[in-house]
Amino acid sequence: MKIQNILLPAAFLVALGSSSTTAAAQDRYMTRTGHIAFHSATSVERIEADNHKVTSVWDATSGAIEFAVLIKAFEFEKALMQEHFNENYMESNTFPKAAFKGKLTGITAEQVKQPGRYDVIVEGELTIHGVTKPMKSKGTVVVDASGAVKASSAFAVKPEDHGIKIPGMVRKNIAEEIQVQVSLDYQKM
Numbered sequence: 001m002k003i004q005n006i007l008l009p010a011a012f013l014v015a016l017g018s019s020s021t022t023a024a025a026q027d028r029y030m031t032r033t034g035h036i037a038f039h040s041a042t043s044v045e046r047i048e049a050d051n052h053k054v055t056s057v058w059d060a061t062s063g064a065i066e067f068a069v070l071i072k073a074f075e076f077e078k079a080l081m082q083e084h085f086n087e088n089y090m091e092s093n094t095f096p097k098a099a100f101k102g103k104l105t106g107i108t109a110e111q112v113k114q115p116g117r118y119d120v121i122v123e124g125e126l127t128i129h130g131v132t133k134p135m136k137s138k139g140t141v142v143v144d145a146s147g148a149v150k151a152s153s154a155f156a157v158k159p160e161d162h163g164i165k166i167p168g169m170v171r172k173n174i175a176e177e178i179q180v181q182v183s184l185d186y187q188k189m
Helices: 002-025 078-087 168-173
Strands: 029-043 048-059 063-069 096-104 116-128 130-144 148-155 178-188
Touching: 029 063, 048 078, 048 178, 063 178, 116 168
Parallel strands: none
Antiparallel strands: 029 048, 029 178, 048 063, 063 096, 096 116, 116 130, 130 148, 148 178
């Protein structure tokens, strides 16, 4: 009888815990096919690259958001640009990924369940080339009538802030600030 008195409340707590975990999981979204594009434009050269293999998880209840991107997955129009990007600037073998970890504010878990466009703020730490810096940017979350959730943001990054060295002979070819655009089509977890 004593064992039953212990097991029954324990079973209740486990069931309660799993139902709250299930509820929390319903407010989590993820993607493995997010898109990050960057471009650098100067009077000498225009450089653009795209990466469609961005992984991201967003917890709409807490606002916590993370994403990771493999540097070698950036695709350039010219193979030589891609090679220089990976070998000379980003040192992709040493620093294989970039990551962001932070918080998205301006939308609640309840609002994500209703169609609408929400202006948000994304704030956290951006790690590129092994260097972590604080980052804050405006963004947008759009929920369509079918419940699809799309998040986007744009911001600028200075290569020097992340220890990326640009040789003097090509400094004129690369913008001082690289424009970055992030687009994430989330699915419920």
